[in-house]
Amino acid sequence: MAALLEVDRLVIDAQTDGGALVPIVKGVSFDVAPGEVVALIGESGSGKTTIALSALGYTRPGLVFGSGEVRLHGEDVIALEPERKRRLRGGRVAYLAQSAAATFNPALTIGEQVTESAVLHGILTQEAADARAV
Amino acid sequence: MKDVRAFQQLYRDGKVNRREFLTVMGALGFSAATAGSLLGSAGALAATPRRGGSVRMASNLHGPDDQMDPIVFTSNIDYSRGRATYNGLIQIRDNMVLAPELAEEWSVNANATEFTFKIRKGVHFHDGSTLTADDVVWSMRRHLGKKSPSVIKAFFTNVKEWKKVDAYTVKAILTSPDSDLPAKLGEKQAKIVKKDTKDFKKGNGTGPFLLESFQPGVRSTHARNKDYWRDGPNLDALEMTAITDPIARVNALLAGDVQLISNIDAKQVRLVQKNPETRLISQETGLYGGICCLKNTAPGKNDDFVMGLRLIQDRERIVRSILKGHGRVGNDHPISPAYGADHCSELPQRKYDPDKAKWHLKKSGYTTAELFVAPVMVGIEDASLLMQANLKKIGFDLRLKKVPTDGYWGAVWMKEPLNVVTWNMRPTANAMLAIQFAPHAKWNDTFWNSDRMGFLLKASLAETDQKKRHEMLCEMQNLVHNESGMVIPYHVNQIDGTHKSVHGIPHQPLGALGGAEWPEFAWIDA
């Protein structure tokens, strides 16, 4: 059966002070089938989050995709143009940060931030979302 | 003759100054006297004044301490406002000629100790009341007595009393002869106000303009006094303000924001000259910038030191490059040629002589000194810097201590051993010398007390023989030139500017814009 997510020889580089590229993710490949649970295990700073985030076609500042592909339902999320990426994020793939507290905007209500994503992607109306949130 | 006329035009329009005019006339073969009269008639050349219109004047200084009380007038804008609002007993016109104003005529007794003034009849104050001897006596008495805050009370220390003889006659009784009294009454502070005035901000005078509004430090507006006691003024309305920044002031004139400005910095004169819309007025005066060396303390009490400072003054260059020609080399005494006959032309001009200066300074034993400088007048800082540089060349280290102008007269002048000073021209040579050099006088700012000087000052006032009088004045100028603590490297012209449409600015040297006499006489062409 076709994998839901295919990480194929993924290389992610970090820019050094000199601006040279140093690979920190060196050609990782794995598949995730629907309903399958995959755990990445490694010491802190080994690049777990970096790989995970690539599923949303995202890298942290200072990092760049080197080579390889990350395919979701067969389409390369790295290659997607911005607007499609935006739909993908929170629309089909959601990210749950380790320290959730830090990921909430102090200037906005929790409620708004919880429902925001669903509303933005037209999955729910604000009302429905609010209802679901509580 | 045509070019003479042309030159008179130029002089009237301020394109050439008095000195330049006389030089040219001399070159054309006229005697000094003839040239002088030509000069006098130049003013008359002006086409007949046109009535109407208004001008905006920007002076050089103003602030919350602007005054409308004549006896404490101290700034150009005060003087102009005073001139527009009030009258004096006697008016000083072009080339220092005394003319009757509120005093129709005056007489003096044989030994010049008692003056009688006939007050003009039918003169009204702006509030409608009639001018009488009472107002004159009250106004003049404000200058007398120890407690008087009058700025010019020193002129009247020898006045025992102002007496009312009848409704239109007053007498001034003096303790010592003073043939200069009438001239002193022409001063800007000697204006006549209404008896028992409390609130001077209303400006209740007899002058050509009514004081419409007066905001200290902002502006004042003046409207023609319809029932002025004599013909005039020409303008319907005046507006007076100040633009304290010299560059901004000139720019305002060039851009046409204002039609008259006072006190143009020498650095800026060429801008005004070459601009077709504006006209430069460069009036030779007795105004000077100098250095006071206090004679009662070191280093000033050392004559060689003072002489050294005098000889290191590159007077020619100061006038040439700092004043851009709008001034005259000083001869270490205040009586410039602007004082006319009183100026001692026999006295040889002191010249720049580094070697002699070096010799004197060496002899004095000083190798360093500190001079307090504030921008109290045009070019004084620059001149001090030039002196400093020249002293450095002969191995003398002069340190300059720059201090702000505000507070200078109270905290530095007459206190620090070496300080810069400026004195405005006074109506007579004697008045000028007396105020600054009379032994133990209040403003003897070099603390140089010469009995001979004291004797001559008194004697010359009583002396009626012009030749003897001149000899005395000459000796006094010589004393100051050689023995006092004064260094006077230059006299600076009064440099003002007008829009080309403004005419009739008097050539009276006692202050900015024709000794502030402009309001009554200025007019503009359509």
Added chain:
Amino acid sequence: MLINALLKRTGIGIATLLVVSILIFIGTSVLPGDVAQIILGQMATPDSLAALREKLGLDQPGYIRYFLWLGDLLTGDLGYSKAGAGAGTIGTPISEMLAPRLVNTLRLSGTVALIAVPLSVSLGLVAAMYPGTRLDRTVTFATLSLISLPEFLVATFLVLILAVHLNWLPATAYMSGDESGLQLIRALAMPTLTLVIVASSQIIRMTRAAVLNVMSSPYIEMAILKGVPRSRIILRHALFNAIGPIVNVVALNLAYLVSGIVVVETIFAYPGLAKLMVEGVQTRDLPFVQACAMIFCATYVALIFIADMASILSNPRLRHPK
């Protein structure tokens, strides 16, 4: 919660003003030469000084004059300036002198604020949205160059070009008080232009810094990962957190526009408060300087107060401190 913060900051404001009043008084009394000395200038003599001092009531001891003044101040009476009094007995009510100047000052700083604030905040935002791009670098470079130019240079430049050479605008922003709309605009144009240039640079820099700083925070990353559109991220997520520092800069710039523009007012001969205060110091018109200073400090305190409130309201976390 909010009420408490409000009360607390009001108290702080008042305390500050009291401290200021004392500082001002001490400061002004250490000046060499008093108003009498200044009025009489070179022509002062001990007697005439004593005479004038007596007339002007300068012969009382300092602390008495302080409390008298403070009392009057609280009862809204700013007292009399020596202005124009000379040897006369009647001075000018300070309130009377300040009123027109205050109007002028507010007029100018208001105009400047209206133009500078929106302009520079949006420029700062744009710069922050595309950090490192040519646009960003241009804005940064321009603002830095302008920050580093002395005000009087900018001002004189503008006068020479716009007034003297092109004759488009008057060289001085001289206000006769009865200007009509167009004249008023022409009069204000020059100083406004100068001050917009001066004030904007800082607000731009600040907005950029503040927003950039927020942009690097985890919740912005989260927002990106939630697929929130860029525009919404900047305006809803980032700007709100940046408001605190931004309003503060704006407030301080406004305070500066009221009290600190001596140079501009001098060059354009604009009859505003700042210049008046300097003249007050130079003429040793103490009651007057004190009044001006109090106005300025009050303005400052008020503006900061508003700024603090704004940043509190903009931020739930401050609204409900942990």
Added chain:
Amino acid sequence: MSSIPDNPAEPQTQESYDELPDAPPRRRIRFSWSGKLGIGIVAFWLVIVVIGPSIAPYDEADILDEALFVVPGSDNPYPDTDFQPPSRIVLLGTDYLGRDTLSRILWGARVSIGISLAATLIAYLVGITLGIAAAVGGGKLDSGLSRVNDAFLSIPSIMLALVVIAAVGSTIPLLIVLTGLIYATSVFRIARSLGLDVTVSDFVEAARVRGEGLWWIITREILPNVAMPMATDFGLRFVYVILFISSLSFLGLGVQPPTSDWGSMVRENLAGLSYGSIAPLVPALAIATLTIAINMVVDDVSAHAGGRLAKRML
């Protein structure tokens, strides 16, 4: 312009990557091309500060001789020496008094940068000491210091300077101390708010729990964490001081003549602008290059500090 005090930063702790897992390890400051350029220019001026006077063609006080400017063949033995355009004799032209602009720039670097540097350092010494004291001490000490500081902040700095200088006259040491103290008020605010952030942070808590002494906490825990953002602020502060002194010279309260400082040089030659002289522009350019250079460096540093504390800087 220069006399704006600092914004009162509201204490508001903010996590950054360090507290998150998988944070990219802290790297050495990476300087962009502009940062490097900035360093270059700053270095250049520092060199001038040291060797400037010795390579200057004339003394800063020299009023050049008219003979130097006589046009061959002209009959005028006394040509103007002021506001002369650049020539072989005077590479950057002359100023309003006929002094060599280049020489005055070279000499002036020492005074301008020297004064500003000294003043800024004083501002930091005083500001940080009191600021941290207020933050750590808290309570009465804090509110007391803050009130007085606010009071000084709220007084227009020009006026403050005007009064003090009018009272005691203007000397370079006074100028330095005065300016230093005026700007210390702003530094105080930054230092205090940063200090507050840090004092409530976990690692200080930890240190307290470990039973470390106050001094140890301040020197080992607080100062190091405050240092970086303070350094970032230093750049602009430094420039404000230069400009502040220049606006003092506008009011006639600057350094003593004939000493040249760039700000005053702009002012004293302003008249030349009307004659199209470059005399006022050269020093302005000098100030600008220094400003921009310093801030190019600053930007890189603050970018490295995550810009997180940049918000406290104007």
